[in-house]
Amino acid sequence: METADFLQTLDREGRLLTAAAEVAGTDAKVPTCPEWQVRDLLRHTGAVHRWAAGIIADEQTAPRPFGDLPDLDGAELVAWYRDSHHRLVDTLAAAPSDLECWTFHPAPSPSPLAFWTRRQAHETTVHRYDAESARTGVPSPVARDFAVDGIDELLRGFHARTRSRVRTDEPRVLRVRASDTGDVWTVRLSAEPPVTTREESGVAEAELSGPADQLYLALWNRVPMPEVAGNAALAALWRERSGI
Numbered sequence: 673m674e675t676a677d678f679l680q681t682l683d684r685e686g687r688l689l690t691a692a693a694e695v696a697g698t699d700a701k702v703p704t705c706p707e708w709q710v711r712d713l714l715r716h717t718g719a720v721h722r723w724a725a726g727i728i729a730d731e732q733t734a735p736r737p738f739g740d741l742p743d744l745d746g747a748e749l750v751a752w753y754r755d756s757h758h759r760l761v762d763t764l765a766a767a768p769s770d771l772e773c774w775t776f777h778p779a780p781s782p783s784p785l786a787f788w789t790r791r792q793a794h795e796t797t798v799h800r801y802d803a804e805s806a807r808t809g810v811p812s813p814v815a816r817d818f819a820v821d822g823i824d825e826l827l828r829g830f831h832a833r834t835r836s837r838v839r840t841d842e843p844r845v846l847r848v849r850a851s852d853t854g855d856v857w858t859v860r861l862s863a864e865p866p867v868t869t870r871e872e873s874g875v876a877e878a879e880l881s882g883p884a885d886q887l888y889l890a891l892w893n894r895v896p897m898p899e900v901a902g903n904a905a906l907a908a909l910w911r912e913r914s915g916i
Contacts, residue, residue: 673821675786679764681818682793686757688812689717689800693750696807704805704894713806714749715741717799718756724792725756725763728785731773757796764789779829794822798892805894819888820855823848826891827857827868830916836865837913844906847876848891850884851899861909878902880910 698711705713723738744752764785771785781787797814804811814822827848831838839861846859849872856872882890882898890897893911900907 673790673817675783675789678786678789678793679761681815682764682789682796683761685793685796685800686721686761689796689803690750690754690757692800692803692807693753696803698745698749700806702802702806704802708802710803710806711745711749713799713802714753717796718742718753720795721756721760721792724788725760727773728767728771728788729763731771733772733774735774735776760792764792776833777829778832779825790821790825793818794825797822798889798894801889801894814885814888816853816884819884820850820853822888823850823855823857823884823891824870826888827859827866828870831859831866831868831914834865837915838866838910839863839913840906840909845874845876846906846910847872847879847881848887849879849881850887851881852883855884861906876902878904878906880907 693710693714696710698709698714700710702708702710702713719738719741723736726732727736742749742752767785769783769785771783773784775781775784775787781790797818801811830836841863844861846861848857848859855870858869858871858873858876860867879901880890880897880899881887881901886895886898889895891910891914893915897907
């Protein structure tokens with residue numbers, strides 16, 4: 673996917689998130705994040721948007737702390753989130769293609785601008801699903817190609833970092849397979865951070881599989897894993913330790 677595609681997705685998903693929050697109300701429980709209400713979701717996602725926009729706008733080359741969460745609720749909080757989302761989209765749209773700034777995981781990306789547009793598109797999509805799960809009706813689908821990209825970013829980005837808790841005492845191999853696209857990842861687990869390659873290699877003890885959109889949401893622990901084969905305990909390790 674191109675950076676422009678991610679930006680378009682980010683714009684759409686943030687609008688859907690806002691609309692869902694307005695319908696659900698900020699008191700509503702978020703079933704996919706049981707400890708949260710919609711107000712927590714809006715505060716978190718809006719703060720992430722503002723944090724990312726600041727790094728990009730200032731071309732900051734080192735990490736920066738998150739700002740304080742707003743002491744707002746109801747319609748004022750929804751409006752604050754809407755502004756946060758618009759600010760991020762506008763900042764990314766105006767950023768130069770040769771932008772140099774800090775990024776935080778090693779997933780393949782051609783530039784910092786591409787990194788942040790991709791990362792925020794996925795951040796917003798997952799939390800849009802959360803917001804839509806808090807209101808009545810079926811959540812909007814996740815596009816298949818976008819889901820495949822998100823699986824890759826999660827496995828080769830987030831869980832390549834030292835803070836990943838998906839580890840085993842002895843070397844183990846886990847396979848992840850998108851059944852509708854044929855995309856396959858091999859995740860090698862050990863006492864170190866997971867090492868993932870986008871290929872089918874070696875003998876896997878367990879396999880997590882399903883249509884790309886459902887697999888994407890399941891790997892982010894939003895829905896049950898569509899299919900599990902092999903060592904169920906190894907497969908369960910993902911749900912127990914992969915939270916970010």
